[in-house]
Amino acid sequence: MTDQFISTHITLSQLNELPVLRIHNKQANATIALQGAHLIEYSPVGGTNLLFVSEAETYQQGQAIRGGVPICWPWFGPHRNQPDAPAHGFVRTCEWSHEIVADEPDRTDIRFFLITDGSDPGFPYAARVELLVSIGATLVMSLSTENLGDEPFLISQALHSYFRCNNIDDVRLHGLSGACYNDKVTGENAYVPSDLVINREIDWVIQDSGEAIALIEAGQPRFKLSRIGSRSVILWNPWIEKAKTLSHFNEEEYRQMICIEAANATEDSRLVKPRQSHVLVMEVAGGETH
Numbered sequence: 139m140t141d142q143f144i145s146t147h148i149t150l151s152q153l154n155e156l157p158v159l160r161i162h163n164k165q166a167n168a169t170i171a172l173q174g175a176h177l178i179e180y181s182p183v184g185g186t187n188l189l190f191v192s193e194a195e196t197y198q199q200g201q202a203i204r205g206g207v208p209i210c211w212p213w214f215g216p217h218r219n220q221p222d223a224p225a226h227g228f229v230r231t232c233e234w235s236h237e238i239v240a241d242e243p244d245r246t247d248i249r250f251f252l253i254t255d256g257s258d259p260g261f262p263y264a265a266r267v268e269l270l271v272s273i274g275a276t277l278v279m280s281l282s283t284e285n286l287g288d289e290p291f292l293i294s295q296a297l298h299s300y301f302r303c304n305n306i307d308d309v310r311l312h313g314l315s316g317a318c319y320n321d322k323v324t325g326e327n328a329y330v331p332s333d334l335v336i337n338r339e340i341d342w343v344i345q346d347s348g349e350a351i352a353l354i355e356a357g358q359p360r361f362k363l364s365r366i367g368s369r370s371v372i373l374w375n376p377w378i379e380k381a382k383t384l385s386h387f388n389e390e391e392y393r394q395m396i397c398i399e400a401a402n403a404t405e406d407s408r409l410v411k412p413r414q415s416h417v418l419v420m421e422v423a424g425g426e427t428h
């Protein structure tokens with residue numbers, strides 16, 4: 139498929155089997171796959187992609203992309219009582235509808251949306267899920283869930299962001315120390331230490347105060363991640379052994395990534411009442427100026 143002009147700063151293009159929107163405005167470049175409303179690139183002007191995507195990724199229909207920002211909805215991780223249901227819900231591989239909300243020189247806003255009618259066995263409720271992706275000097279992603287039915291339902295969810303680093307040994311995180319986490323590898327609960335170093339498999343569901351998180355690499359601030367409507371974060375790096383088992387992933391790539399996922403997970407799952415909405419927002423501001 140040849141690229142198709144959509145709007146001043148937006149082009150429809152193709153990555154192997156997947157149609158993608160490419161955004162080039164004055165502040166940033168971005169790429170979003172229509173399957174999964176999956177952001178795979180956010181590069182502030184003059185910089186490189188803040189997001190990690192595996193070199194082994196093949197962009198195939200029906201398969202979740204390894205990297206970028208997968209949308210985990212309406213459950214995060216395994217389903218609560220249906221072990222056969224897909225991990226992280228069912229919207230990562232759905233084709234989302236979209237509309238351009240604004241396309242200005244400094245910011246482009248695209249709304250993706252899906253309606254589920256209650257026919258999914260893992261989520262027998264009617265709901266509209268909407269993801270507003272805003273590309274500018276910062277990246278803003280706003281995931282909203284509206285209950286279209288007559289009974290309340292519980293959701294867990296995550297903006298499962300894979301961030302790129304040059305060397306995981308040099309990565310330090312600020313803003314999480316003292317928060318309580320559940321270690322999904324050992325099952326233990328503990329507190330995030332102030333001198334956290336990622337030097338083993340980390341798969342933590344952290345319940346925190348919602349404070350901003352800063353990633354520092356080799357002493358340099360790389361970005362700050364802020365949230366609204368989220369009091370849980372998942373930190374994930376598969377490390378050596380798990381990396382060998384992952385699909386669409388080269389085994390050495392665990393050194394170039396860290397997932398920091400704005401979430402509503404476990405105790406922070408949210409009840410959405412009829413005709414009400416819950417909104418989870420993440421903003422990522424790159425560089426030292428923020």
Ligand SMILES: O=P(O)(O)OC[C@H]1O[C@H](O)[C@H](O)[C@@H](O)[C@@H]1O
Nearest residue numbers: 202225226322341372373374397
């Ligand atoms: O392989 P996926 O289904 O994309 O999941 C990748 C990872 O996602 C999250 O970070 C979970 O906490 C991990 O337990 C899981 O391994």
